[in-house]
Amino acid sequence: MFNKVLEYAGSYRNRTILSGIVILLAVLLQVLPFLFVYRIIKPLIMGEAISFGYITVCIAGVCICLVLHALLYVKGLSMSHDAAYNILMRLRIYLQRRLENLPMGRIQEKGTGSLKRMFVDDVDSIEMLLAHALPEGLGNVAVPVMVYISLFAVDWKLALLSMASLPIGMAAMCVMYAIGSKDMSNYYKAGKVMNNTIIEYINGMEVVKVFNKDGDSYKRYEKDIKNYRDFTLGWYKACWPWMAVYNSVLPSTLILTLPLGSWFVLRGYSALPDLILVMCLSLSIGIPLLKALSFIPSLPQINYKISALENLMNEEPLKQTDRDFNGDGLTIRFTDVAFSYEKKLVADHINMVIKEGQKVALVGESGSGKSTLAKLLVHYYDPDRGAITIGGQDLRNMSLEALTQIISYVDQDQYLFNTSIFENIKIGCPSASREQVIEAAEKAQCMEFIDKFPQGIDTLSGSGGRKLSGGQRQRIALARAILKNAPIVVLDEAMAFADPENEDKLEKAISEAVKGKTLIVIAHRLQSVKNADMIYMMEKGYIAGAGTHDQLIRECPSYEKLWQAALESADWKTTTAGKDGKRNA
Numbered sequence: 001m002f003n004k005v006l007e008y009a010g011s012y013r014n015r016t017i018l019s020g021i022v023i024l025l026a027v028l029l030q031v032l033p034f035l036f037v038y039r040i041i042k043p044l045i046m047g048e049a050i051s052f053g054y055i056t057v058c059i060a061g062v063c064i065c066l067v068l069h070a071l072l073y074v075k076g077l078s079m080s081h082d083a084a085y086n087i088l089m090r091l092r093i094y095l096q097r098r099l100e101n102l103p104m105g106r107i108q109e110k111g112t113g114s115l116k117r118m119f120v121d122d123v124d125s126i127e128m129l130l131a132h133a134l135p136e137g138l139g140n141v142a143v144p145v146m147v148y149i150s151l152f153a154v155d156w157k158l159a160l161l162s163m164a165s166l167p168i169g170m171a172a173m174c175v176m177y178a179i180g181s182k183d184m185s186n187y188y189k190a191g192k193v194m195n196n197t198i199i200e201y202i203n204g205m206e207v208v209k210v211f212n213k214d215g216d217s218y219k220r221y222e223k224d225i226k227n228y229r230d231f232t233l234g235w236y237k238a239c240w241p242w243m244a245v246y247n248s249v250l251p252s253t254l255i256l257t258l259p260l261g262s263w264f265v266l267r268g269y270s271a272l273p274d275l276i277l278v279m280c281l282s283l284s285i286g287i288p289l290l291k292a293l294s295f296i297p298s299l300p301q302i303n304y305k306i307s308a309l310e311n312l313m314n315e316e317p318l319k320q321t322d323r324d325f326n327g328d329g330l331t332i333r334f335t336d337v338a339f340s341y342e343k344k345l346v347a348d349h350i351n352m353v354i355k356e357g358q359k360v361a362l363v364g365e366s367g368s369g370k371s372t373l374a375k376l377l378v379h380y381y382d383p384d385r386g387a388i389t390i391g392g393q394d395l396r397n398m399s400l401e402a403l404t405q406i407i408s409y410v411d412q413d414q415y416l417f418n419t420s421i422f423e424n425i426k427i428g429c430p431s432a433s434r435e436q437v438i439e440a441a442e443k444a445q446c447m448e449f450i451d452k453f454p455q456g457i458d459t460l461s462g463s464g465g466r467k468l469s470g471g472q473r474q475r476i477a478l479a480r481a482i483l484k485n486a487p488i489v490v491l492d493e494a495m496a497f498a499d500p501e502n503e504d505k506l507e508k509a510i511s512e513a514v515k516g517k518t519l520i521v522i523a524h525r526l527q528s529v530k531n532a533d534m535i536y537m538m539e540k541g542y543i544a545g546a547g548t549h550d551q552l553i554r555e556c557p558s559y560e561k562l563w564q565a566a567l568e569s570a571d572w573k574t575t576t577a578g579k580d581g582k583r584n585a
């Protein structure tokens with residue numbers, strides 16, 4: 001466990017080790033006063049003559065040891081904390097770099113809750129290991145070991161007596177550790193579920209209120225936090241008895257030394273001064289032993305968290321190189337592509353050719369795999385089989401930066417940062433001038449709502465773009481794409497938030513964003529993609545048909561069925577619109 005963490009320590013590794021040595025010296029200075037006490041008690045018991053000056057020197061020795069102990073302990077702890085927080089910082093930076101190299105899709109799947117827990121809580125818990133358990137634990141274990149060795153040099157029989165509590169204490173400790181480790185994964189899972197439920201509860205509060213489901217939602221929330229409480233208490237209850245045993249037995253070094261040691265002295269097997277020395281030193285190691293033991297209950301937890309972090313670090317990174325895009329043209333080609341989420345195959349035998357400048361639509365029922373193909377094209381995932389190339393260059397054979405320079409991807413849920421609308425659009429091209437940003441906003445039909453804000457384009461969009469409507473957020477995303485001016489545009493349900501009022505505006509924004517570019521569009525509304533150069537009909541992860549609208553109507557029954565359904569739905573909307581006089585289709 002220590003080794004795993006120290007691998008990320010870099011130059012702070014030595015500082016952590018040095019802090020351990022300083023604390024070890026501090027613990028030694030905590031034991032030394034007992035030797036001074038022995039130097040006073042022994043002559044008194046043995047009836048030897050000692051002077052007041054001698055006693056004063058011994059007491060001064062005790063005081064100096066205690067002061068030095070305090071100073072060194074503080075110094076050691078400050079060094080260990082300094083090293084620990086620097087290592088945590090390195091670990092977080094390392095995790096962030098690993099995360100950046102993971103497929104984007106995998107990052108999204110993990111969810112904000114669990115990633116936050118790993119980056120914040122799990123990494124924080126390592127502070128205990130580095131700043132305390134490692135330096136303090138080592139010092140507080142090493143000194144008792146040294147003391148025991150010197151006790152053996154004094155009188156091996158008495159030394160054995162003072163160690164009598166060790167086997168029972170150690171056995172109790174091992175049992176506790178085993179119980180702790182066994183139930184750790186359930187305890188951790190319960191924490192994870194509670195974490196996700198809390199985040200979901202907060203995120204979904206609006207929906208819960210709208211559907212008046214306060215009761216149900218709260219019940220699940222309550223169930224999960226109760227579950228966590230029960231797991232935690234169950235886990236502690238299983239560990240506590242063993243903790244009590246080793247906490248009380250281990251430091252009880254006098255339990256046999258006093259009665260049996262006295263008997264040894266009376267029978268002449270041991271010398272009285274040796275018994276006094278052994279008793280004094282046995283007493284001295286009680287505090288360090290207890291201190292060392294105090295870290296043990298948290299070790300299984302920390303070990304588990306470190307393993308979880310290691311798993312994240314060991315996840316297979318996205319396959320990419322640092323090459324620029326140097327393809328021959330911009331023809332996109334999917335060759336026998338297959339892809340699964342976990343073990344579930346969601347796309348298979350995908351063969352598609354999208355020529356430069358073509359407008360191509362992916363259609364099909366919900367869950368048929370359209371978005372997955374878009375995500376594969378923008379390299380959110382690596383395909384399990386087959387290849388995706390642009391201009392003959394495999395996506396895995398270029399850097400993600402190179403790919404993002406030639407593709408703009410707009411999906412239903414574009415994230416807006418809590419900065420101004422201007423900054424949010426500028427992300428599309430960080431070097432763009434204010435005029436260029438405004439021009440892109442105009443082309444994306446954003447100015448009409450931006451002008452209504454008192455601060456115009458400098459209005460803050462709120463966390464995640466909360467101050468804007470879904471349709472407005474989508475138009476800002478399109479403005480980003482217009483500003484980016486990449487030659488390939490992928491639109492996934494770009495009209496998802498379109499209401500009759502802004503449908504026209506969105507359509508205009510889209511036609512500006514895709515002018516003269518290759519377009520791959522995923523749309524539920526078949527009418528909007530009827531004129532595409534090529535339509536791919538997806539069915540349960542396969543391409544069921546490909547061609548123009550007219551070809552598919554003739555040759556692909558599933559497309560024909562989907563088209564009929566689309567017409568019926570349009571009819572229904574027109575009829576309903578006719579009834580209340582509003583335009584709905």
Ligand SMILES: Nc1ncnc2c1ncn2[C@@H]1O[C@H](COP(=O)(O)OP(=O)(O)OP(=O)(O)O)[C@@H](O)[C@H]1O
Pocket residue numbers: 109341342344346364365366367368369370371372373
């Ligand atoms: N992150 C994921 N993990 C596991 N399964 C997923 C994930 N994303 C999608 N799926 C599954 O993969 C299949 C294809 O999903 P995909 O989103 O590609 O379909 P789609 O045709 O775009 O659907 P829609 O039109 O509803 O957006 C579905 O069965 C879906 O449940």
